[in-house]
Amino acid sequence: MAAIPGLTPEQPRETLVRTRVIDNLSDREALVGADVGVFLGLKPHDTVSVMGKSFTVAAVLPQTGTVDDSRVFAHLHTVQQLAKKGAVINVIEIVGCCDQISKGLAPKINGLLPEAKVVTIAQVVDTQIKTNRMMSNLSMVFLAVIVLVGGASIANYMYGNVHERRREIGTLMALGAGSGFVLRMFLLKALLLGIAGGAAEYVLGTALAVVLGPKLAGIRVLPMPTLMIWAMVISVITAVVASYFPARRATRVDPCSTLQEV
Amino acid sequence: MLKMETVTKAYNHRGSTVTVLSDLSVEIPRGDFVSIVGPSGSGKSTLLLMLGGMLSPSSGRILLDGDSLYHLDSNQRASLRRDKIGFVFQTFNLVPYLSALENVQVPLFLGGMNEPDQMERAAGLLERLGLGDRLGHKPSELSVGQQQRVALARMLANDPSVILADEPTGSLDPETSAQAIGFLEQVNREGRTVVMVTHDPQVAGRALRTFRLDSGRITYERLGRGFVSVA
Numbered sequence: 001m002a003a004i005p006g007l008t009p010e011q012p013r014e015t016l017v018r019t020r021v022i023d024n025l026s027d028r029e030a031l032v033g034a035d036v037g038v039f040l041g042l043k044p045h046d047t048v049s050v051m052g053k054s055f056t057v058a059a060v061l062p063q064t065g066t067v068d069d070s071r072v073f074a075h076l077h078t079v080q081q082l083a084k085k086g087a088v089i090n091v092i093e094i095v096g097c098c099d100q101i102s103k104g105l106a107p108k109i110n111g112l113l114p115e116a117k118v119v120t121i122a123q124v125v126d127t128q129i130k131t132n133r134m135m136s137n138l139s140m141v142f143l144a145v146i147v148l149v150g151g152a153s154i155a156n157y158m159y160g161n162v163h164e165r166r167r168e169i170g171t172l173m174a175l176g177a178g179s180g181f182v183l184r185m186f187l188l189k190a191l192l193l194g195i196a197g198g199a200a201e202y203v204l205g206t207a208l209a210v211v212l213g214p215k216l217a218g219i220r221v222l223p224m225p226t227l228m229i230w231a232m233v234i235s236v237i238t239a240v241v242a243s244y245f246p247a248r249r250a251t252r253v254d255p256c257s258t259l260q261e262v
Numbered sequence: 263m264l265k266m267e268t269v270t271k272a273y274n275h276r277g278s279t280v281t282v283l284s285d286l287s288v289e290i291p292r293g294d295f296v297s298i299v300g301p302s303g304s305g306k307s308t309l310l311l312m313l314g315g316m317l318s319p320s321s322g323r324i325l326l327d328g329d330s331l332y333h334l335d336s337n338q339r340a341s342l343r344r345d346k347i348g349f350v351f352q353t354f355n356l357v358p359y360l361s362a363l364e365n366v367q368v369p370l371f372l373g374g375m376n377e378p379d380q381m382e383r384a385a386g387l388l389e390r391l392g393l394g395d396r397l398g399h400k401p402s403e404l405s406v407g408q409q410q411r412v413a414l415a416r417m418l419a420n421d422p423s424v425i426l427a428d429e430p431t432g433s434l435d436p437e438t439s440a441q442a443i444g445f446l447e448q449v450n451r452e453g454r455t456v457v458m459v460t461h462d463p464q465v466a467g468r469a470l471r472t473f474r475l476d477s478g479r480i481t482y483e484r485l486g487r488g489f490v491s492v493a
Contacts (some may be wrong), residue, residue: 175349178336
């Protein structure tokens with residue numbers, strides 16, 4: 001097996017993923033993750049340019065299944081120069097066994113690096129889960145507010161519609177329409193409005209997410225057809241519930257209003 | 263037969279009682295043609311609304327073919343209107359977004375008739391009124407006289423035995439007015455009862471009987487030419 005430049009001769013490339021120990025790495029050498037290697041078609045001794053500086057690929061690391069597969073590693077001083085942030089270290093990742101952590105590894109590291117914030121992966125995951133849960137709850141609150149505002153708008157529109165059409169309703173009643181017919185007429189209208197609104201919400205919302213997702217959040221958004229069912233269900237229920245009281249008012253329209261010109 | 267038995271209608275207005283109709287008793291036999299005249303506020307509209315089952319009396323009974331209208335619930339009265347009563351309104355009250363044919367179909371639809379039969383009957387009625395070439399026209403695309411004829415066709419859709427007409431010529435020119443009243447005479451000759459509210463003495467004179475309402479009471483009934491006091 002050929003020796004890897006910059007590494008001690010007795011350390012084979014495959015052991016990097018297990019030992020994570022690099023004794024020597026020159027300022028023009030880089031280690032690339034497995035995914036980066038496949039994506040850029042890199043092999044050891046190839047040249048890769050990062051932030052305007054050329055590096056010789058010292059090794060393509062084996063697949064680890066972690067974010068390290070999509071990273072490029074270089075000497076700390078070289079990275080600090082390229083980043084132009086000065087002698088700053090953002091993160092130090094330390095691999096330790098569970099029992100070492102329970103024996104107080106984190107407080108000990110904190111003692112050694114008092115200015116650093118030391119957190120375990122479990123804490124990071126826990127924080128991420130809490131953040132996700134909070135975002136999910138916040139989304140539900142937004143959804144509830146949107147549904148309430150939408151429902152109030154629909155109810156307001158339907159009250160206006162009933163008022164506007166009271167003469168027509170009165171005429172229908174004079175011609176023999178019962179209150180049940182008038183109620184069904186307005187609820188059917190609400191149902192159709194809900195279906196049309198749900199479909200429009202899905203199409204518009206998906207289009208916005210697909211277009212704005214990569215620009216605002218840096219994530220690729222794909223259409224989710226199951227959301228169409230949710231949009232329809234929520235929209236129809238909101239429209240029908242919000243229209244119920246206006247529709248009931250319609251059933252109480254005085255048919256005498258049709259003869260008021262006498 | 264339409265019958266009002268000692269009917270009184272009174273409203274409460276700002277603490278005082280306003281009596282619109284007072285102890286009114288009228289019998290209108292099947293096949294009669296009655297016009298109701300009187301000054302504004304005399305109770306003509308109230309009388310017509312009560313006969314149509316749309317305004318309950320404060321006391322007394324109103325009977326249609328022996329059934330007391332206001333002992334029925336509102337849905338039963340709606341069914342009775344649908345089956346037995348045809349309305350004509352002064353401003354026609356056509357549904358603006360429906361075609362002439364669809365407007366005439368409305369009572370038939372409410373009566374549960376299937377769509378092909380609705381269309382056939384509605385088209386037949388409109389042809390009878392000379393609107394066979396205007397079936398697909400919206401009310402806004404029709405002249406006032408044509409709109410009134412659509413309303414008359416709609417009135418007959420469910421083959422009612424009683425016609426209640428509210429100023430049926432109030433919005434028409436004399437010629438169209440004569441056609442409309444001629445049509446009401448025609449349906450009366452078919453055996454239908456017609457009750458018509460009007461301000462026009464000439465139109466009222468075409469009825470078999472004329473009631474004059476004054477301050478909620480019938481003051482005169484005209485038979486033929488002269489007025490006969492019944493008060």
